[in-house]
Amino acid sequence: xxxxxxRGTGPRGEHNRDEFLALVTKAAENLVRQEGxxxxxxxxxxxxxxxxxxxxxxxxxxxxxxxMRVNARxxxxxxxxxxxxxxxxxxxxxxxxxxxxxxxxxxxxDPQVWSLVFEHQIAPDSPFPDWYAEALGQxxxxxxxVLAPMIPDPDERRQAVAALWAALHGLASLATSRKLxxxxxxxxxxxxxxxxxxxxxxxxxxxxxxxxx
Amino acid sequence: xxxxxxRGTGPRGEHNRDEFLALVTKAAENLVRQEGxxxxxxxxxxxxxxxxxxxxxxxxxxxxxxxMRVNARxxxxxxxxxxxxxxxxxxxxxxxxxxxxxxxxxxxxDPQVWSLVFEHQIAPDSPFPDWYAEALGQxxxxxxxVLAPMIPDPDERRQAVAALWAALHGLASLATSRKLxxxxxxxxxxxxxxxxxxxxxxxxxxxxxxxxx
DNA sequence: GCGCCCTTTGAACAACGTTCAAAACATATC
DNA sequence: GATATGTTTTGAACGTTGTTCAAAGGGCGC
Numbered sequence: 001x002x003x004x005x006x007r008g009t010g011p012r013g014e015h016n017r018d019e020f021l022a023l024v025t026k027a028a029e030n031l032v033r034q035e036g037x038x039x040x041x042x043x044x045x046x047x048x049x050x051x052x053x054x055x056x057x058x059x060x061x062x063x064x065x066x067x068m069r070v071n072a073r074x075x076x077x078x079x080x081x082x083x084x085x086x087x088x089x090x091x092x093x094x095x096x097x098x099x100x101x102x103x104x105x106x107x108x109x110d111p112q113v114w115s116l117v118f119e120h121q122i123a124p125d126s127p128f129p130d131w132y133a134e135a136l137g138q139x140x141x142x143x144x145x146v147l148a149p150m151i152p153d154p155d156e157r158r159q160a161v162a163a164l165w166a167a168l169h170g171l172a173s174l175a176t177s178r179k180l181x182x183x184x185x186x187x188x189x190x191x192x193x194x195x196x197x198x199x200x201x202x203x204x205x206x207x208x209x210x211x212x213x
Numbered sequence: 214x215x216x217x218x219x220r221g222t223g224p225r226g227e228h229n230r231d232e233f234l235a236l237v238t239k240a241a242e243n244l245v246r247q248e249g250x251x252x253x254x255x256x257x258x259x260x261x262x263x264x265x266x267x268x269x270x271x272x273x274x275x276x277x278x279x280x281m282r283v284n285a286r287x288x289x290x291x292x293x294x295x296x297x298x299x300x301x302x303x304x305x306x307x308x309x310x311x312x313x314x315x316x317x318x319x320x321x322x323d324p325q326v327w328s329l330v331f332e333h334q335i336a337p338d339s340p341f342p343d344w345y346a347e348a349l350g351q352x353x354x355x356x357x358x359v360l361a362p363m364i365p366d367p368d369e370r371r372q373a374v375a376a377l378w379a380a381l382h383g384l385a386s387l388a389t390s391r392k393l394x395x396x397x398x399x400x401x402x403x404x405x406x407x408x409x410x411x412x413x414x415x416x417x418x419x420x421x422x423x424x425x426x
Numbered sequence: 427g428c429g430c431c432c433t434t435t436g437a438a439c440a441a442c443g444t445t446c447a448a449a450a451c452a453t454a455t456c
Numbered sequence: 457g458a459t460a461t462g463t464t465t466t467g468a469a470c471g472t473t474g475t476t477c478a479a480a481g482g483g484c485g486c
Binding site for chain 4: 427428429430431432433434435436437438439440441442443444445446447448449450451452453454455456
């Protein structure tokens, strides 16, 4: 269907196919960034890039496909942000805290675009997008590597990664929807640090000046 | 505006105003339960109760108002479920685990309706619905009372309630969207127990037969 | 009976996602 | 250069949505 440049092909405008895909994805991302999920409409998206809606249908697909592309980009950006936050010469505990900090920092910097990853739920019959599981797996592998020195058992570590990941997700979700402020004035980063610290070290090690180990 | 029965008022059908509100709310809840947020439309809702859409606009308001009423009911049901799950003669630790279990059980029994509470985000300018903060506060107060024997400091306890609440929310959210199964095969209840146990007792008390208090 | 007020509704409006069929264009072949 | 081929682009249309307008319908006090 969408083979590039074999026979009588050729874009009329100034964009080839890949450029057009990037153009659509970035424009959609900006719409979501400014006005959230509700602000992303097919006609609006088409008009902001100066094309007719049908051009997007032909090159990308329907609105679901557009959101998928935005979400794929978001997960890749998140992975890069987390990767650059792990300093190799820090203690495992500090690296875990840095990871949580970087995650919540990413969400705080781009709440609407991040929310789209979770707000946009796919049809309940489709099994799962391959790229989504893969992108998620890359990121959770990163977390697992950071937690490995502290939780040697692989099964326990996998459960810990899932539990902490879900906890961070809940913190970020409630924070972006302003439902966390109803409960406590602390920042989600402080709460994440509390959560990670108590999960990894227990309730007793609150003040670190008792023992320095 | 909506004063009841002073002068020439009187419902034509077989429902007075409060009955009509309950009728609309329950019908909307059932639509969400069967087909999720996308299944709740004004015209469909009106047709399932045998009224014209305008009757709902006059009595309840627009679709946002309808969802608010469904969400208020959901939070009240959740509060009741949690309250009945706290056994008075259990240890504080067991009561905390029972609370987490009841929360995730409630979500698992009614995932679509529960999701509506978080999927439906209100306009970013409105401060916050009063009843929402109040309903949330009632429930978190319940959690705080259960945690009180284990975390005596009020500040620390408030942070712990918020963090654990967010963690449970994330677990439930990822579970209902089937994003948790990508990470681990364990049930969200098992992960919640792991999370709560490690948060309250630390990583060392994994096997309780070492010390018995 | 009349008049008031609330309830209920049919019709209409604007916007939406999506599809159809035709026009516009770039390239390959003659 | 002319023609055919296949892709890109689009104008117009369809069906549906949330919401509003103005009118119809009916209970209650006078």
